[in-house]
Amino acid sequence: MKILGLSAHYHDAAAALLVDGHIVAAAQEERFSRTKHDAGFPLQAAQFCLQRGGLRADQLDAVAWYEKPFQKFDRLLSGFLQEAPRGMGRFIQAVPLWLGARLWVRSEIADLLEAECPVYFLQHHESHAASAYGPSPFEEAAVLTLDGVGEWTTNGLWEARGCEVCPIAELQYPDSLGLLYSACTAWCGFRVNDGEYKLMGLAPYGEPRFVQTLLDEVIDVRSDGSYRLNPEYFAYRYQERMTSPAFDRLFGSAAHPPGQLPTKLQADMARSIQAITEDVVLKQARHARKQTAMRSLCMAGGVALNCVANGRLAREAVFDQLWIQPAAGDAGGALGAAFALHFRLERPTRELRDHDAQQGSLLGPEFSEQEMEEAIHRAGLTYRRLEPEQLTEQVAASIAAGNVVGWFQGRMEFGPRALGNRSILADPRDPDMQSRVNRAVKFREGFRPFAPMVLQDRVSKHFLLPCPSPYMLLTGSVIGAEPLPDPLAELNEARGLRKIRSALPAITHVDASARVQTVAAGSNPRIEALLDRFEQKTGCPVLLNTSFNVKDEPIVCSPWEAIQCFCRARIEELVIGPFVVTATDEDKKRVIALPAPTAAAQRAWGKALLEIVGGAVGFGIATGFLHSPRLGWGLLAIAATMATLRVILPSARGAVDRALAAIGKALSMILAVPALAFVFVAVIVPWGVLWGDRKRTDAEGGSLWRKPAQPTHDPKQPH
């Protein structure tokens, strides 16, 4: 059975193709659209998956959507009623999005993807649970799902056996560990759904001095890991901001301005919320073990990307085995939806496997040697083609000599981590490397650590890691490293973390930890050979591995994007497939100025321009009618001319359509704002104030886990 899984509309839209239970392809839309965390319909990702599977959309047996949109809309409206009269701004902002596209998923799929097959709707956390259990090597496992929020569920405990993934217990919105972490992320000046890993990296610089305040006032954590948030401190139910003024008062400061360097206050908050997160995850894992009596644990959901908490969970050995979905966020929901539907419709038998089915998460596009060479030719850069042995020798020598190397090989990774196919590699022994790569290569905050990749059979020489970490999802201690006595002093040190006392200073964080990626024999032969050769040269089987991108850009997907990134960042050498590319500063400046070669990029520019023009015309029409009929009629005449052009000039149809759509969009927005404000004041506020359900059931001291509200559902329905 050929199932296409899709996730979209919030952040990290993605597509995944599953054929008879085998993952054929998976990719995030951001890699194609070049918009970080792209939430739009994952058309390009879906087209790639179909192309990789040699399929047309009409050959699919089913499309699996990763959540139930109607339930989510229901939650949204219930929230507005509960919070009324607050929340008008958010209501006006959110309702058009929902009524415009988010409720009409089947239509969107039929229209954009042109698929004829049935569309199925899985629950958000069911998708997460299946994304973790489906590719895992276990025949049965407990599953923990932790994220911001799905339909109503924010945190789920599941029991998976054979092809059954059954919910046992859940916590519901607005109680959400993911939203609490995101709220603290926003309060510390980082972007929600983007800066959470920065907060995690910031944590070791601080003191956990807010833990008790958080536990007393903000989050009530029970012994089984269930919890409740105090809504007084959060504004996300009725505003775009995450925390309320009460939160600011509690911690004696307003939210840190975005873009400014963090201070002790933010570091202390980061450390405190990280400690609470670890505590909750550990307690929940112990509860899961007790409830299911299973030996293996799978995890997914955005919180499962917290590799510090994961590392602690692995060290505490609550479960014998642990497997975490590498694309644990919403992108992985696409894969999970496909797996959940596969389990439901095909009822496969399941056996214990030696390896997981995630294929190293190397599930994205790959490019031919010819495509790589064409891109290099187009850039006009100097290059050499080397045989595999020579290439490995050359790159190992270059890294050992202190160069930073862009490494582009094979299939792109699925998920947020670069695992050795779209990576920037450097020597971890160099004390200046952390600062250099942060500032000159990635253009990012100096406090952020880098991750090491190490040969699996050498890991115990350098790291204390309780189990393999092939997807860079666990932290461990660096052997022989000492934590900095006063890390705060180094927080915004311009020279980076040169004081770290470790044999591998570039990948050792201030608390002597590292987010390790272990490379098992046969898992990625090219990177394995490189690590091996680097060890032969230097005695060190470890490389610094960071994603091949610069700050605020998605990881590179194509050879051209790799070349562009190579030229923008201070990378000395670029390796694309068998080609070693070098460039002078002049060459790099010239390449940066070259236009993007893809038709898609040119179309994007054209579209943006047309939307601006169309929007201006639409706005003009509306204001013209209000203030100056002559101007209004003039602008309407322009729109009519565009429509006529469309009829008499078929080649201009696409462009005119987009401009007219933009006019319609602008007009509808102008009309929508007062209309929605009226609906809010006339309907939501009186209804909410009079009958809105504001009561919360209390369970003093006991468990807050509740039975799943919807343990079974009809996947054919979006509710």
Place this chain on the structure above:
Amino acid sequence: MRRMLRRWRARAADATSLLGFLAKRRSLWLALLVALLLLLTGALYVVQTAAVAPYVYPLF
């Protein structure tokens, strides 16, 4: 034509599902509220669609 049919078939399926969802909801207020919002959106959708649908170009 086939594309348009597919699109409208899908939209009809979405609308049917939405009606089914509203019917299942015990709270009348929510159904009423959604109905009101849908009416509003219908009007907005017409404006938006009119801009791109070939058969209403005479409107311009």
